[in-house]
Amino acid sequence: MNGSRIAAVGHYQPAKVLTNEDLAGLVDTSDEWIRSRVGIRTRHIAGPDEPVDELAAHAAAKALAAAGLTPADIDLVLVATSTAVDRSPNTAARVAARLAVPQAATMDLNVVCAGFTHALATADHAVRAGGASRALVIGADKMSDVTDWSDRTTCVLVGDGAGAAVVEAADEPAIGPVLWGSVPEMGNAVRIEGTPPRFAQEGQSVYRWATTQLPPIARRACERAGLTPADLAAVVLHQANLRIIEPLAEKIGAVNAVVARDVTESGNTSAASIPLALSKLVEQGAITTGDPVLLFGFGGNLSYAGQVVRCP
Secondary structure (H helix, E strand, O other): OOEEEEEEEEEEOOOOEEEHHHHHOOOOOOHHHHHHHHOOOEEEOOOOOOOHHHHHHHHHHHHHHHHOOOHHHOOEEEEEOOOOOOOOOOHHHHHHHHHOOOOOEEEEEOOHHHHHHHHHHHHHHHHHOOOOOEEEEEEEEEHHHHOOOOOHHHHOOEOEEEEEEEEEEEOOOOEOOOEEEEOHHHHHHEEEEOOOOEEEEOHHHHHHHHHHOHHHHHHHHHHHOOOOHHHOOEEEEOOOOHHHHHHHHHHHOOOOOEEOOOHHHHOEOHHHHHHHHHHHHHHHOOOOOOOEEEEEEEEHHHEEEEEEEEOO
16 A cells, blocks of 8 residues: 545534523623634533543544444544543543444544644554554544633634544555644744643734745645645635634635635634534535545644645
């Protein structure tokens, strides 16, 4: 085998929906204020009895079913998350236990909002190197656990959820080379820290960085796949804020692409946002098998990672 591919995707969101009107009852905000600044209408919020690994396992089970596989077919489980409560067992091990995946390697990756694209690259590398044959790659976060619900600048942004992909060996590469990196000197611009941990960010700094520094990096990710932005059928960016997504997508130059805007109904779900949005595009039929799709994550640590994949 010369490469790897995404065989199937799946996603999961908690049943509880929190609207902008609901938030207006908690903090000094309004539906108009939230929509005009971040473009979000609703978000899903997990209950106290719904831990991150449960969200992840639901999404992974859907991806396995879509691929026609069983847990026994998986030998690597990677979970991108920054909201796991416990250090050990890690979230990937708990997902493997929930799904009864036997003897798989289980690892968590904490690259916050860029976590899924980092994890996808890691799975691609493992499969290409022969370290795994099939991997579950999951992005899952319960941002509601790390949110100050009295801070209107952050509580209006967040949602909970998970998205997953099955990655397997392929004759022809269908996951392009990753382009990844970070800006460590700006790492404090997005934070989940303290006791208890709380999400905070320097919104204007992140906005300027994302809309001015990231477009050429995203275009280079396309070049690494041997494509131009005009060749893309879809662009799935980290679903941070509609005011970041739309100008960033425009500056990339993907003039023929569907641009994922799941942030409007899901909020910022951190590492879950890209696989969640991708799975919805597939489910809706907005993209079809073989279509080239740019996945591009960015955020916490001021990290970024992007690659072009072929739609499963």
